[in-house]
Amino acid sequence: FSRKGRTPRRPPPKKPPNSQKDPVGVYCRVRPLGAGDEECCIEVISTTTIQLHAPEGFKTNRNGEYKETQYSFKKVFGISVSQMELFEDVAKPLVDDLIHGKNGLLFTYGVTGSGKTFTMTGSPGQGGLLPRSLNMIFNSIGPYQANRYIFKTDDKNGMEVQSEVDALLERQRRGNNVTVPKTPSQKPDPEIADMIKPDEAYKADGVDADSGYSIFVSYIEIYNNYIYDLLEETQEDAIKPKPPQSKILREDQNHNMYVAGCMEVEVKSAEEAFQVFWRGQKKRKVANTCLNRESSRSHSVFIIKMAQAPLDADGTDLLQDKNQVSVSQLCLVDLAGSERTGRTGAEGTRIREAGNINQSLLNLRTCIEILRENQMCGTNRMVPYRDSKVTHLFKNYFDGEGKVRMVVCVNPKADDYEETLLVMRFAEMTQEVEVARPVDRPICGFTPGRRHRNQAFKEELSRRLEERGGPVDRGNNVSSVMNYMVHSLPPLPSSELTDPHDDITLPRLIEALQNRHRIRQMMIEDYNKAANMMKSMLQDLDANLISKDNFIHEQNGKLAERDKIIQSNKAEMERLEKKNKMQEHKIDILQKTTKIYEDDKRSMQQELETREQRLHRELSEKRRMEQRMHGMVSDTQHKWEKECERRVNAMQLEMQNKLWVKDEKLKQLKAIVTESKTPGRPQPPPRQTQPQRPSREERLPAKRSASPSPLPTTTPVRPLHRRSRSAGGEKWVDHKPTSSLDLGTVLQPVIPNAIQVSTPSEKNLSKCDKYVLTHQEVASDGEIKTQLIKGDVLKTRGGGQAVQFTDIETLKQELTTVPSRKRKSSEGTPTGGDGTDGAWTDVETRCSVAMEMRAGSNMGPGYEHHGITKRRKP
Known part of the structure; x- marks a missing residue:
């Protein structure tokens, strides 16, 4: 329904103002x-x-x-x-x-x-x-x-x-x-x-x-x-209440x-x-x-x-x-x-x-x-x-x-x-609530004392009737008088005639009727006398009323004089009321001004509180930023300490490798010298041997200890690595963001039976039970570091899916320099990796280099992948 079609609400009745x-x-x-x-x-x-x-x-x-x-x-x-x-x-x-x-x-x-x-x-x-x-x-x-x-x-x-x-x-x-x-x-x-x-x-x-x-x-x-x-x-029903x-x-x-x-x-x-x-x-x-x-x-x-x-x-x-x-x-x-x-x-x-x-x-x-x-x-x-x-x-x-x-x-x-x-708290608060005082209701304009006057009149009428010998009935005087008159007459004798020559019954009945008639006449006279007395009483009452009317007239005159005094007093009251209204108007203006000032004060207090809260919030934010900066400084310091330690270890490893190469050269020279001194055997020309490259375990930074551990002399065997759990029979959600870069490495993590998405959805998660996220970031050495964050897809109680992360695999590419094979120049003069002349005629050197290259290329996901480069003479 529209608002125009509705019945207008009845306004509340105007109540007299009551400020109390x-x-x-x-x-x-x-x-x-x-x-x-x-x-x-x-x-x-x-x-x-x-x-x-x-x-x-x-x-x-x-x-x-x-x-x-x-x-x-x-x-x-x-x-x-x-x-x-x-x-x-x-x-x-x-x-x-x-x-x-x-x-x-x-x-x-x-x-x-x-x-x-x-x-x-x-x-x-x-x-x-x-x-x-x-x-x-x-x-x-x-x-x-x-x-x-x-x-x-x-x-x-x-x-x-x-x-x-x-x-x-x-x-x-x-x-x-x-x-x-x-x-x-x-x-x-x-x-x-x-x-x-x-x-x-x-x-x-x-x-x-x-x-x-x-x-x-x-x-x-x-x-x-x-x-x-x-x-x-x-009505209570016992069968179906x-x-x-x-x-x-x-x-x-x-x-x-x-x-x-x-x-x-x-x-x-x-x-x-x-x-x-x-x-x-x-x-x-x-x-x-x-x-x-x-x-x-x-x-x-x-x-x-x-x-x-x-x-x-x-x-x-x-x-x-x-x-x-x-x-x-x-x-x-x-x-x-x-x-x-x-x-x-x-x-x-x-x-x-x-x-x-x-x-x-x-x-x-x-x-x-x-x-x-x-x-x-x-x-x-x-x-x-x-x-x-x-x-x-x-x-x-x-x-x-x-x-x-x-x-x-x-x-x-x-x-x-x-x-x-x-x-107690609720009762204490209730005492502060004020309720308007109820207004007295107007009283009817009749003269007071009506009930007592009516009761007094009935009692007086009963008393007068009692004095004349009549019955006393406070409830109904007229009916009591009539009953008294009826019951006061003598009873009639028996009027049954059994004999037509009976001369006693009729005279007796006539005498009884005459007697009743005489008594009735006397009662009528008494009643008339009582009525006349009542009339006289009423006349006296009228006279009294007339005198009372005169008295009331005199009192009305006095009331008129009093009314004049009241009118003058009313005029004075009106003047005072006007003055009072003027004062009330001034008081209202002052109250409104006070209210405006109070509102301004309240608003300023609220603004001050707001500014104080903002200042406290800024101070807390400043303290939080300081704590965060201290944490970042300490993290950076710790990171650089690790980086310095890693570089020192790398330099130590490089120096150890150089010493090892020199030792090998000395051993070869010693072997050549000893062979040249053997009688009956021609001495071969001196050759430059390729130094054997250290294994990955030897190239890793050694743990700090009191004395350096001796370098191994044999080529280590690379242990078997754990296969990634992503290669199982489960169904995976492969989440690769659009910002991921292709590194172009030889080995790439491949997950069979996987759904590749750039943004996962609830529909994709409901079809799989495994989840992997490809995350890339720049490592401390400037290289790109790739992480595979894996987790299990679980069903929630509300019917959705949730991912619980369980494992992280790290893929890292690192470029290292190894001794390279030198080909003969156009003049036929061989050169070594360090600028010295040599040839790749030593079988032991070539095998060690080949085994090292194969071991470096057979790296799986989750392990470091070292690339091997060869330098050729132009």
């Missing part, structure tokens, strides 16, 4: 320590302060010391405070406001097993806040209650007034004025008289006697964030929240009201946990609604005007206790119940926090009342529809210390 606010009244009650508990963590210091001691073994700060915390409340009730004292300080002002047409909200809050239900309900002989509130209400309005069904509830959270005839018909239709609803129970319900002693009863002052009152009660519970009516009468239907919240025309379809029972006494409460209490959901034998698993709300309407001008009947009906209500809420599932040992349904309870209490804390922030910091954040049924139902009270009181119940045992600490 009262803080939420928070009281604390300490439960006595149990029989099995020995350590106490709460101490009552004064009537407004308590102190929490951390139990033994509970560390609260870094130094391992115990910490003591104090919390202040409006009043603290210790273990010796009675239920009557608690009611007098907490609930009695709310009941007074209820009788005078104002709303109130009272709820108990605390952990499981802290005494919330006992504080609200009580026990026989120790009645709680609820039965004492009912007792005080009916003690105050008892004589002024209207007949049953005079007030009638509608379906939109309103009240209507019926006539006496309609109320009488409804009483007859509902069963001959049944006052107490039947409760299906085997044992009788407890009476309120057993819970409250006679000397502990209270009565409100200032009750309007010119009004009629009626009390309606309803009882609901909020279980798992659903609302259920505990007074709803359902139906679960209770949840109720919904709605908003009436005054924007007040109410439970739609909730049953409201009209009660006429405190006993009847408490029986209705007990009937709903039996349906409330409780469970046995490790912390409480009957733990409340829901939030219970008992609503007492009082309807009040003024009497008419005669003081006999109520005005049947819906606009004159005043409705006020008092909500008594017993919140479920917050609990940790680890301590309660809950399972299954109990865990879900505890989670919903903790979530609703968390929403209540969030609403209180945002309200406090809006009031203290001047913000306009939206309060999330709709996140929970508890906060949504009572949002009007926090917006200024009545007083709000909270009783925080705590258990002093050491096991509840952590949860009690959270409760």
